Amino acid sequence: MRSIIDISDLSVEELQELIGVAEDIIANPEKYQDACKRKKLATLFFEPSTRTRMSFEAAMYELGGNVISVSSAASSSAAKGESVADTVKTVSCYTDIIAMRHPKEGAAYVAAQNASIPVINAGDGGHCHPTQTLADLLTIWREKGRFDNLTVGFCGDLKFGRTVHSLITALARYTGIKFVLISPQELKLPSYIKKDVLKRNGLQYVQTMDLESVMPELDILYMTRVQKERFFNEEDYLRLKDSYILNPEKLKKAKPDLCIMHPLPRVNEISVAVDDDPRACYFKQVLNGKYMRMALILKLLKEAGTI
Amino acid sequence: MTVDSIQNGIVIDHITAGSAMRLYELLHLDELDVTVAIMKNVTSRKMGRKDIIKIDADIDIDLDIIGYVDPKATVNYIKDGVLAEKKVIKVPERLVNVIKCKNPRCITSTEQELKHIFKLTDRDNKVYRCVYCEVKAQ
Numbered sequence: 001m002r003s004i005i006d007i008s009d010l011s012v013e014e015l016q017e018l019i020g021v022a023e024d025i026i027a028n029p030e031k032y033q034d035a036c037k038r039k040k041l042a043t044l045f046f047e048p049s050t051r052t053r054m055s056f057e058a059a060m061y062e063l064g065g066n067v068i069s070v071s072s073a074a075s076s077s078a079a080k081g082e083s084v085a086d087t088v089k090t091v092s093c094y095t096d097i098i099a100m101r102h103p104k105e106g107a108a109y110v111a112a113q114n115a116s117i118p119v120i121n122a123g124d125g126g127h128c129h130p131t132q133t134l135a136d137l138l139t140i141w142r143e144k145g146r147f148d149n150l151t152v153g154f155c156g157d158l159k160f161g162r163t164v165h166s167l168i169t170a171l172a173r174y175t176g177i178k179f180v181l182i183s184p185q186e187l188k189l190p191s192y193i194k195k196d197v198l199k200r201n202g203l204q205y206v207q208t209m210d211l212e213s214v215m216p217e218l219d220i221l222y223m224t225r226v227q228k229e230r231f232f233n234e235e236d237y238l239r240l241k242d243s244y245i246l247n248p249e250k251l252k253k254a255k256p257d258l259c260i261m262h263p264l265p266r267v268n269e270i271s272v273a274v275d276d277d278p279r280a281c282y283f284k285q286v287l288n289g290k291y292m293r294m295a296l297i298l299k300l301l302k303e304a305g306t307i
Numbered sequence: 308m309t310v311d312s313i314q315n316g317i318v319i320d321h322i323t324a325g326s327a328m329r330l331y332e333l334l335h336l337d338e339l340d341v342t343v344a345i346m347k348n349v350t351s352r353k354m355g356r357k358d359i360i361k362i363d364a365d366i367d368i369d370l371d372i373i374g375y376v377d378p379k380a381t382v383n384y385i386k387d388g389v390l391a392e393k394k395v396i397k398v399p400e401r402l403v404n405v406i407k408c409k410n411p412r413c414i415t416s417t418e419q420e421l422k423h424i425f426k427l428t429d430r431d432n433k434v435y436r437c438v439y440c441e442v443k444a445q
Contacts, residue, residue: 083418083420084414084418085418102414103412104412104413104414104416104417104418105410105412105413105414105439105440105441105442106413106414106415106437106438106439106440106441107414107439109414109438109439110414110418110421110439124414125412125440126412127412127440127441192443196428196429232411
């Protein structure tokens with residue numbers, strides 16, 4: 001049974017196929033309105049989430065399907081100590097596909113190993129969040145029209161930011177990509193990603209702590225939030241949370257066609273004043289996420305022979 | 308110092324000096340009720356110094372553990388006092404319940420019944436990563 005745990009579970013060709021389907025959904029939504037009629041999506045969210053869960057649910061409803069939801073660990077049998085394996089075996093009896101978020105890294109892998117229906121990882125701790133990457137990729141595609149020859153800046157928490165790790169892994173498969181990694185010393189990109197993804201693929205990258213100095217060269221600026229839930233020590237969080245705040249002043253040196261992205265939610269790393277800038281793409285990302293989730297649900301249900 | 312030769316059992320030879328105790332622990336040889344001899348820093352023409360483990364019983368040992376700890380070691384099966392079989396040791400692709408994931412954020416830290424599985428991701432540097440969270444084995 002095909003599941004999607006990590007963005008690298010999808011080939012470059014499959015990513016392009018999903019983008020093609022998403023664009024067709026955008027152009028012809030009525031064509032897809034009954035595509036998943038009488039099928040059920042289970043959204044198992046053992047960690048708080050607004051947009052990802054609603055995005056999956058909206059995606060399934062727009063495909064004509066239904067949704068059964070667990071919106072917190074406290075309201076599920078996980079609170080009684082039920083294992084992920086037992087939970088997904090049970091849920092497999094009720095539904096056709098699972099989207100799962102869990103605070104523990106690797107929980108989605110355990111789910112995929114035990115479910116008899118496709119599992120989509122909707123975030124497993126600080127590990128992977130492939131459907132956010134699908135949203136990011138569609139946004140880049142729609143804004144830039146290509147995935148090659150781009151200078152992509154990542155700013156903020158590059159250590160625990162799973163969206164950053166996934167997007168770097170996805171973009172590493174294209175040519176002419178240059179990465180600019182902007183973070184405080186304590187939140188630098190983990191060395192294994194630099195070694196296994198960037199160096200292994202011979203990709204160019206620079207590391208800096210200064211956002212403004214690299215701003216003029218960026219085609220894409222991917223801002224991230226310093227996530228409180230990833231810290232064991234609150235002091236470290238408080239010290240690092242406001243490391244970078246993007247405002248109109250800092251954007252003065254940016255390219256006129258810069259694409260500003262953020263996986264959201266933001267706290268204060270992008271000032272609200274930036275929202276009116278035509279280069280701000282983070283709310284487009286939200287919408288694009290729904291279309292890509294629709295495309296992914298369709299693909300996995302088709303591959304499973306469910307539709 | 309001399310240690311008796313064994314009639315039926317296993318000799319793990321050419322162990323890198325200093326690695327025998329780690330093998331002893333991971334192979335759970337302490338749980339056996341047969342004679343086990345650990346020889347440390349034995350003079351070797353080829354290696355200078357080496358460790359040797361002799362097990363006086365024909366038990367089933369996990370060669371993956373030996374391949375993980377010391378792929379240059381050799382495993383000799385002795386039957387009726389003579390060498391019956393020599394096993395080639397390879398660096399294993401997967402390790403199941405040999406080492407534990409130390410990442411406190413890993414699912415294995417809370418779900419105790421899960422097997423601890425690691426896969427070899429960098430053969431040259433012998434890097435293993437947890438299949439669940441992908442954190443490098445320590």
